Amino acid sequence: MSNQKxxxxxxxxxxxxxxxxPKYADKTWQILERAIHQxxxxxxxxxxxxxxxxxxxxxxxxxxxxKLYTGxxxxxxxxxxxxxxxxxxxxxxxxxxxxxxxxxxxxxALEMIRDILMYMDRTYIExxxxxxxxxxxxxxxxxxxxxxxxxxxxxxxxxxxxxxxxRTGEVIDRGLMRSVIKMFMDLGESVYQxxxxxxxxxxxxxxxxxxxxxxxxxxxxxxxxxxxxxxxxEEIDRVAHYLDPKSEEKITSVVExxxxxxxxxxxxxxxxxxxxxxxxxxxxxxxxxxxxLFRRVTNGLLTVRDVMTSHLREMGKQLxxxxxKSKDPVEFVQRLLDERDKYDKxxxxxxxxxxTFQNALNSSFEHFINLNARSPEFIxxxxxxKLRKGxxxxxxxxxxxxxxxxxxxxxxxQEKDVFEKYYKQHLAKRLLSGKTVSDDAERSLIxxxxxxxxxxxxxxLEGMFxxxxxxxxxxxxxxxxxxxxxEGPTLIVQVLTTGSxxxxxxxxxxxxxxxxxxxxxxxxxxxxxxxxxxxxxQTNMGTADIKALFGKGQKHELNVSTFQMCxxxxxxxxxxxxxxxxxxxxxxxxxxxxxxxxxxxCVKGKNVIKKEPMSKDIGEEDSFYVNEKxxxxxxxxxxxxxxxxxxxxxxxxxxxxxxxxDRKPQIEAAIVRIMKSRKILDHNNIIAEVTKQLQPRFxxxxxEIKKRIESLIERDFLExxxxxxxxxxxxx
Amino acid sequence: MRRSSSKKKSAESVATDxxxxxxxxxSTKEMDRIDQLFNQYANRSSNLIDPEGIEKLCSNLDxxxxxxxxxMLAWKMKAEKQGYFTNEEWRRGLKALRADTLNKLKKAxxxxxxxxRRPTNFADFYAYAFNYCLTEEKQKSIDIETICxxxxxxxxxxxxxxxxxxxxxxxxxxxxxxxxxDQWMGLYRFCNEISFPDMGNYNPELxxxxxxxxxVEWIAEKQA
Numbered sequence: 001m002s003n004q005k006x007x008x009x010x011x012x013x014x015x016x017x018x019x020x021x022p023k024y025a026d027k028t029w030q031i032l033e034r035a036i037h038q039x040x041x042x043x044x045x046x047x048x049x050x051x052x053x054x055x056x057x058x059x060x061x062x063x064x065x066x067k068l069y070t071g072x073x074x075x076x077x078x079x080x081x082x083x084x085x086x087x088x089x090x091x092x093x094x095x096x097x098x099x100x101x102x103x104x105x106x107x108x109a110l111e112m113i114r115d116i117l118m119y120m121d122r123t124y125i126e127x128x129x130x131x132x133x134x135x136x137x138x139x140x141x142x143x144x145x146x147x148x149x150x151x152x153x154x155x156x157x158x159x160x161x162x163x164x165x166x167r168t169g170e171v172i173d174r175g176l177m178r179s180v181i182k183m184f185m186d187l188g189e190s191v192y193q194x195x196x197x198x199x200x201x202x203x204x205x206x207x208x209x210x211x212x213x214x215x216x217x218x219x220x221x222x223x224x225x226x227x228x229x230x231x232x233x234e235e236i237d238r239v240a241h242y243l244d245p246k247s248e249e250k251i252t253s254v255v256e257x258x259x260x261x262x263x264x265x266x267x268x269x270x271x272x273x274x275x276x277x278x279x280x281x282x283x284x285x286x287x288x289x290x291x292x293l294f295r296r297v298t299n300g301l302l303t304v305r306d307v308m309t310s311h312l313r314e315m316g317k318q319l320x321x322x323x324x325k326s327k328d329p330v331e332f333v334q335r336l337l338d339e340r341d342k343y344d345k346x347x348x349x350x351x352x353x354x355x356t357f358q359n360a361l362n363s364s365f366e367h368f369i370n371l372n373a374r375s376p377e378f379i380x381x382x383x384x385x386k387l388r389k390g391x392x393x394x395x396x397x398x399x400x401x402x403x404x405x406x407x408x409x410x411x412x413x414q415e416k417d418v419f420e421k422y423y424k425q426h427l428a429k430r431l432l433s434g435k436t437v438s439d440d441a442e443r444s445l446i447x448x449x450x451x452x453x454x455x456x457x458x459x460x461l462e463g464m465f466x467x468x469x470x471x472x473x474x475x476x477x478x479x480x481x482x483x484x485x486x487e488g489p490t491l492i493v494q495v496l497t498t499g500s501x502x503x504x505x506x507x508x509x510x511x512x513x514x515x516x517x518x519x520x521x522x523x524x525x526x527x528x529x530x531x532x533x534x535x536x537x538q539t540n541m542g543t544a545d546i547k548a549l550f551g552k553g554q555k556h557e558l559n560v561s562t563f564q565m566c567x568x569x570x571x572x573x574x575x576x577x578x579x580x581x582x583x584x585x586x587x588x589x590x591x592x593x594x595x596x597x598x599x600x601x602c603v604k605g606k607n608v609i610k611k612e613p614m615s616k617d618i619g620e621e622d623s624f625y626v627n628e629k630x631x632x633x634x635x636x637x638x639x640x641x642x643x644x645x646x647x648x649x650x651x652x653x654x655x656x657x658x659x660x661x662d663r664k665p666q667i668e669a670a671i672v673r674i675m676k677s678r679k680i681l682d683h684n685n686i687i688a689e690v691t692k693q694l695q696p697r698f699x700x701x702x703x704e705i706k707k708r709i710e711s712l713i714e715r716d717f718l719e720x721x722x723x724x725x726x727x728x729x730x731x732x
Numbered sequence: 733m734r735r736s737s738s739k740k741k742s743a744e745s746v747a748t749d750x751x752x753x754x755x756x757x758x759s760t761k762e763m764d765r766i767d768q769l770f771n772q773y774a775n776r777s778s779n780l781i782d783p784e785g786i787e788k789l790c791s792n793l794d795x796x797x798x799x800x801x802x803x804m805l806a807w808k809m810k811a812e813k814q815g816y817f818t819n820e821e822w823r824r825g826l827k828a829l830r831a832d833t834l835n836k837l838k839k840a841x842x843x844x845x846x847x848x849r850r851p852t853n854f855a856d857f858y859a860y861a862f863n864y865c866l867t868e869e870k871q872k873s874i875d876i877e878t879i880c881x882x883x884x885x886x887x888x889x890x891x892x893x894x895x896x897x898x899x900x901x902x903x904x905x906x907x908x909x910x911x912x913x914d915q916w917m918g919l920y921r922f923c924n925e926i927s928f929p930d931m932g933n934y935n936p937e938l939x940x941x942x943x944x945x946x947x948v949e950w951i952a953e954k955q956a
Contacts, residue, residue: 683939706942714872714912725921726939 025064028055029071035116036072039109040079049116057119065124072117076137080106080144088150096158099151100179103141110137142187146195155180156195160203166238167207178242185244197247201254204235208258216263220273222286228259229289252296261297268307275307279346287350301356309360312343316368326374329646333382337405340365366412374652376419379409381646383445384426391437399441407448414699417666418659420457425502427461431468432494432541453696463500471495478525491518495526495535509539509562510587512569539563540592548608551628558608559638563588563596568608576625579618594618599639605632606639663698667708670694675718675730682726763823765832770822781817793838800885801841804848807860814864855920861886862916873910876902883919891923901947908943915941929955 035052038044059068083102090098114121114133121133131139145151159180162172184192208231215224232255239248260267267290268275278286294300319325319339325332340361347357369375383406391399413419430436443465450458471494478493479485511519523535542562546569549555560568566586570577577585583593597618601611610627611618647655670693675681681689686709687702694700709728712718721727773785781789790797809825811817817825829844831837848857865874865882874882880899887895898919902908908915918941926934929951936945 684937702937703942703945706945710914710941713914720914720939728939 025059025062025067028059028064029067031055032059032068032116033071033075036075036079036109036113039112040105042105044112052116053118056117060120060124065120065128068117068120069124069130072113072133073136073140076113076140077144080140084145084148084151087145088148088154095154096162096176096180099145099155100176100183102145103179103183106137106141110134113137138187142191146184146187146191152195156199159196160200163200163203163238164207167234174241181242181244192244197244197250200247201250204251205254205258208255209262212259212263215259216266221267221270221275221290222273222278222283224263224267225286225289225293228255228293231255231259232293256293256296260293260300264294264297264300264303268303275304276311279308279311279343282342282346284346284349287346291351291354301354305357305360308357309364312361312364313367315339316364317371320368320372320375326372326378329374329378329381330385332378333409336365336369336409340405340408362412365409366414369409369412370414373415373656376413376415377422377647377652377655379406379413380419380422380426382406383423384430387430387437387441387445388435389437391441396440399438400444403441403445403448406445407452410449411452415659416453416457417662417697418656421502421655421659421662424461424464427464428501428541431464433543460500463497467496467500468494474526477529478522481525482521485518485521489514489518491515491522493522493526496538504538504540506536506538507540507589507592508587509537509566510585511537511539511562512566515565515569550626550630554631555635556630556632557636559636560600561596561639563592564600564639567593567596567600571609571626576623578623579620582624597624603639606637608637608639663700663704664708666694666697667700667705668712671705671708671712672717672730675728679730680721680727682724683728684726686728762832763827766823766826767819769826769832769834769837770817770819774819779819781822783815786815786817792834793841795841798881798885800889801845803861803864803885804844804857805841806864807848807857808844811864814867858886858920859913859917862913873912874916875910876908879911879916887920887923891928894923894928897929897951898947901950905943905946905950907946911943915943918944 032052032055035044035047038047056068059065083106087095087098087102110133114137117133124130125132146155159177162177166172181192181196184196211231212228215227219227232252235251235255236248239245239251243251270277275287275290277283278290290304291301294304316339319335320332325335343361347353347361351357372378386402386406391402394402410416410419427442430442436442446458446461446465449461474495475492485491510516519537526535527533539562544560544562544565546558546560546565547555548558548568558568563586566588567582570582570585574581579597582597583590586593588596594617597609597611599606601607601609601618601624602616608627608630609624612623612625613619615622667690670690671686674686674689674693687705690705691700691702709718713720713728716731718728719731721729770781773781773789775782775785786802787797790799790802795801805825806814806817808828809817809821811821811825826832826837829837829840831840847853861882862874865878866872880902883895883899902911922934922940922944931948931951934940934948936948
């Protein structure tokens with residue numbers, strides 16, 4: 001063709017139709033077909049890739065794509081059918097190997113064929129939207145081999161059989177398994193799931209159902225859990241080695257369900273090996289295992305927690321209501337602390353510090369501590385014991401640890417105001433007898449209480465400390481201004497502010513002359529500097545140190561209570577005294593006097609006085625004289641009775657009554673506060689709000705609240721609404 | 733020079749004047765009679781009808797002096813002090829009843845009772861009865877014995893069963909030595925609202941006075 005003029009290059013198409021020789025297509029196809037055969041027969045070495053590619057290319061170009069495609073499918077199908085017969089013929093163990101071998105061969109062949117047919121893949125198949133060569137190769141394999149009836153079931157059963165063998169401890173060819181399972185995965189997710197995974201999961205479910213039943217009949221809880229854990233690990237391992245990673249979650253669910261979820265209750269409640277046993281015997285490892293396993297199933301941890309809670313409550317209830325255990329308050333509280341430490345350790349070691357378990361522990365303790373109405377008293381006695389002697393020699397850090405533990409128990413108390421009352425009494429005794437181990441420790445505890453309960457709770461307690469300090473200063477001032485008194489008996493006075501200290505009625509008592517003179521001097525000194533105040537001597541709370549000389553020359557210093565001093569001083573002027581004489585001279589009330597005489601005359605090792613008759617109790621006809629033969633290893637002998645003790649029944653009643661009385665104004669104050677801000681409120685809401693407001697101090701009784709409301713109505717603080725009887729109004 | 737100013741009066745106003753003067757004359761006459769009646773029972777020196785006088789009045793009216801109608805009369809009079817009627821109170825009451833003779837008074841009593849028993853008035857009367865019994869200044873509560881008597885008088889005829897039970901309870905319980913107005917009114921509500929003796933619709937968690945909660949509990953225990 002000559003190009004006239006300078007024009008853009010154009011290649012013109014043929015002007016006539018180029019008809020390809022029809023036989024051309026057949027011939028080309030035959031070449032390709034033969035090639036495919038050779039590839040399948042492992043005889044591809046002599047083939048020219050370039051030639052075959054060109055042939056395929058030409059076929060497609062000349063519009064024979066369909067023929068090529070169809071031919072390819074037919075040929076491959078025929079081969080696969082042959083292969084499946086061979087596979088099926090394989091016996092026993094070699095079945096799987098044959099299958100695997102043929103699969104690998106097929107894959108290799110498929111790749112080669114795909115390469116050869118690439119042009120068709122990219123053009124003809126694209127435009128006709130037919131299945132591409134490679135996926136088609138897989139589908140054909142699937143249809144003709146895997147789903148071939150004689151292979152299908154046998155394949156599945158062989159695989160499941162091998163899994164079963166492995167589960168029972170035999171070693172299997174994992175590599176082979178992996179290849180075959182990978183085949184399923186390659187054939188498509190639905191093939192994997194339908195033809196393998198689902199039956200696998202079903203069979204596993206059956207297997208574990210049976211095994212778990214066997215185990216649960218024969219093993220104890222700890223062993224069972226070990227076995228379950230082992231199986232779980234195995235299955236995860238199995239997936240890692242030859243299954244689709246997506247199967248991990250599914251198979252672990254199966255194991256969890258069959259081995260754990262289905263037997264949860266039975267395991268936890270197993271006698272002599274279940275949860276309670278483990279808790280009692282500190283079986284941390286088993287508990288940890290149980291936690292980890294049960295965590296995997298729905299309500300697993302809930303079950304564990306519930307059983308632990310009811311066990312704790314039961315144990316706690318027994319602990320606090322056992323009269324034996326309540327004999328010694330310090331023991332009682334120590335036991336509570338020990339139990340709490342124990343369970344704390346369980347939760348942190350075995351339960352991974354799980355917050356829900358912490359909460360369950362706290363609520364259980366709160367529940368049973370309050371079952372014993374004396375808990376507040378006992379906790380205060382425990383603290384008293386520690387602050388008197390228990391903390392002696394402890395380092396600061398350790399002191400804090402103990403006090404924090406005590407605070408923890410304190411938080412559980414519902415009747416915090418009862419604790420406050422006892423704490424005040426015990427603190428008073430400690431301060432006045434000078435028997436506290438560490439001032440710092442005392443103050444530290446007050447700070448903790450203040451942080452917990454607010455300023456009002458501790459203001460009076462702090463007042464007590466201030467009084468002690470002030471008294472020291474006062475004493476210095478007194479002796480400073482009366483230097484002539486330094487020769488006689490030494491007087492130490494603590495001036496107590498009435499509001500801060502626990503109130504005790506003043507008890508009459510005739511002080512010996514030497515002492516009362518001093519007391520009067522102090523009184524006038526004090527009132528000289530503090531006008532407008534009133535001083536009352538609390539003779540029932542004082543102590544005295546007396547030097548005594550006995551018959552054989554024994555000298556001792558006796559530490560006694562004020563009452564005891566009064567009695568003893570009488571014997572400076574008389575050898576023998578009757579009970580009545582002593583009573584008359586000292587004017588001490590009978591019950592106190594009897595107790596005082598008892599500790600002077602009837603306690604072995606401390607009987608500085610002798611009594612006739614030698615009975616244990618003090619009778620009003622008894623007579624007393626000095627025990628000239630008194631001996632003691634120590635120079636200083638302590639006979640005082642000022643230690644804080646567990647209250648007697650009548651004392652307890654009295655304290656309880658005082659607490660109840662104190663609560664009344666608190667309830668009323670709360671009611672007035674609430675009504676003042678709300679103006680109108682209905683009955684149920686008042687009860688709820690008042691209870692909530694008072695909760696940090698004590699649990700308010702609805703009946704008591706009602707009584708207080710009625711009292712306030714009577715005193716015109718509130719009124720009932722005239723139309724709606726459920727409402728109360730605030731009267732300004 | 734005009735000596736007298738003639739006030740021109742209409743016939744109507746003349747008639748009204750006449751009527752007024754006549755009625756005022758009549759009312760003055762009525763008041764006189766009322767006063768006369770008062771003087772028959774009043775104590776000369778104190779110018780009050782005292783308990784003795786009241787007793788005499790009762791016997792003349794043919795009514796027991798613990799009869800509720802005397803209390804109703806006191807209510808009508810708005811009498812302040814129990815056992816005494818002042819002149820003013822007497823006038824107030826009898827004028828309202830339109831009774832200026834003993835007979836008329838006697839006849840007025842049934843009407844009075846009907847009036848008081850109307851629900852709107854009875855609550856007021858009931859509260860009045862309580863206040864009437866407060867004898868000391870600043871007294872706010874009434875002792876149990878008097879309450880029992882008062883209950884009998886005021887509610888005995890209408891709420892027989894409740895009164896009997898409550899009186900029995902009041903006598904044996906120890907929580908309260910006196911009853912205040914709030915509790916008194918609570919009892920009235922109780923009789924009116926709560927079915928007796930089953931008390932199925934009583935809810936102790938509502939704002940009923942505590943004494944009634946205890947009363948209900950006591951009955952429940954008795955019935956068990």
